[in-house]
Amino acid sequence: MQGNNLHEVATRAIFKRMDEIAAQCGDRFPLFRRSADGLWTLSTRGSWLGGFWAGLWWRRAAYTGSADDHAVAEAWSGRLAPLLCEPSINRSFVFWYGTAIGHEKHGKDQASQQLANQAALAISESFNPVLGGWMSGSGLGAGELGTRALNVDALAPTLALLHGHGGQKETARARQHLQTCLHYLATEHGAWRTNAVLDAGDGGKQEAAGAWPRGQAWAMLGMAEAVRLFGEAYRHPALQACAYWTERWGGASQPAERSGLQRPPQDLSAHVISATAMLNLSRLIPGQHWLYHQAHMQISAVLDVTDVVETGQFVGHLYHVGPDDEQLVESACATFFLLENLINL
Missing domain, CATH: 1.50.10.10 (Glycosyltransferase)
Structure with missing residues (x-):
């Protein structure tokens, strides 16, 4: 085959x-789910992975055209709302893949559009103008260090969500964040660092570039x-x-x-x-x-x-x-x- x-x-x-x-x-x-286990580790709120579960159903609904698949996708999207206030840039994973693509694939889906709009505004409010971007944030297990850590993982959904579901201010902030990531995380040879710890007034502490394949893939x-x-x-x-x-x-x-x-x-x-x-x-x-x-x-x-x-x-x-x-x-x-x-x- x-x-x-x-x-x-x-x-x-x-x-x-x-x-x-x-x-x-x-x-x-x-x-x-661990490869050796039959059962999944489950979560009421979904953590940063929950948006991808909803996203799978949006992708399936777009592929099959099934009203039942669309209803399932819409239901999972609605359950993501409690994460709107989570102090983490990884909310962009949740609300781009879990809600925004529902609006992209099903233009009349007002509930997913509203959640995506709310997420864009909520994330925009955590922009750090001194450091020039969004740090990882203390939520979803990152702790205090996350408030100073620039991370590449959520770059794509952050740009897409802020540009597609925010206004001019959100789009401008998204581009500034992109420039900050390029400055601290990218190298002239194409390798990317996954993290850099930034402090106002210094150049930041950077890890070795190109060390982690998934970090490079996110970049x-x-x-x-x-x-x-x-x-x-x-x-x-x-x-x-x-x-x-x-x-x-x-x-x-x-x-x-x-x-x-x-x-x-x-x-x-x-x-x-x-x-x-x-x-x-x-x-x-x-x-x-x-x-x-x-x-x-x-x-x-x-x-x-x-x-x-x-x-x-x-x-x-x-x-x-x-x-x-x-x-x-x-x-x-x-x-x-x-x-x-x-x-x-």
């Missing part, structure tokens, strides 16, 4: 898997949004970030094939996030055909080394399930980006 047929089978398998998860989680959000997704929203000025750093990813993690041998050898688990979620970024950029920047081919190769490799086609289960998100315990898990976040690629390819 090849090409579009394989993608269609995998897409339908993910939809079936969503039904299985929904039957287990009831009215609570599924956060993650690529953010730069794809920058090109979409703000144009040609961001073309070069966007392509540089993709070239760095491809050179370091995007070869034909990545992800590694199944074997009996003991080796560190690969974060396959980084591969599907980076593929989403490259697909988006391939539409925005004419002539960069390598972006499409690289994304296609990565998604084919992910399907080869997982059971997604057979079961719809994508155990590919390297996640801290405890303070000193990082494991590959199944999550709505990783599954959302895999589904995006399957549909868009």
Whole structure:
């Protein structure tokens, strides 16, 4: 089985898997499932992952055209409202993927539009004009350090949410935040740092660049949004970030094939996030055909080394399930980006 047929089978398998998860989680959000466990870790509020669960249903509703799927998506979106006041930039994950794309895919969905508008305004109010952007914030477990930490993860949904659901002030702040991220997190060679701790009056404390593949993938997704929203000025750093990813993690041998050898688990979620970024950029920047081919190769490799086609289960998100315990898990976040690629390819 090849090409579009394989993608269609995998897409339908993910939809079936969503039904299985929904039957287990009831009215609570599924956060993650360890590969060795049958049960999901659930949350009443959803944390930063909850928006992706709602987003999966919006994506499914857009694909199937089903009124039932739309109703489920709308119901999950409504349950995200308590996170509007959470002091965290990761609210943009929640409300871009969990509500705004509902309005994008179903233009008459006023409830999701209203929540997205409220989220854009709430996030805008936490803008730090002295540091020139949004810090991670103390919420969702980040603590006091989060109030001074600039982080790349939520760059894409922050730009999209503030530009699409705010006014001129929010759009201007989004662009300033982008410039601050470029200044502190990007390098001239295309590698990105995940974090920088900033203090007013100094240059900030930065971590090593290009050390974490998912951080680089989030940066690529953010730069794809920058090109979409703000144009040609961001073309070069966007392509540089993709070239760095491809050179370091995007070869034909990545992800590694199944074997009996003991080796560190690969974060396959980084591969599907980076593929989403490259697909988006391939539409925005004419002539960069390598972006499409690289994304296609990565998604084919992910399907080869997982059971997604057979079961719809994508155990590919390297996640801290405890303070000193990082494991590959199944999550709505990783599954959302895999589904995006399957549909868009």
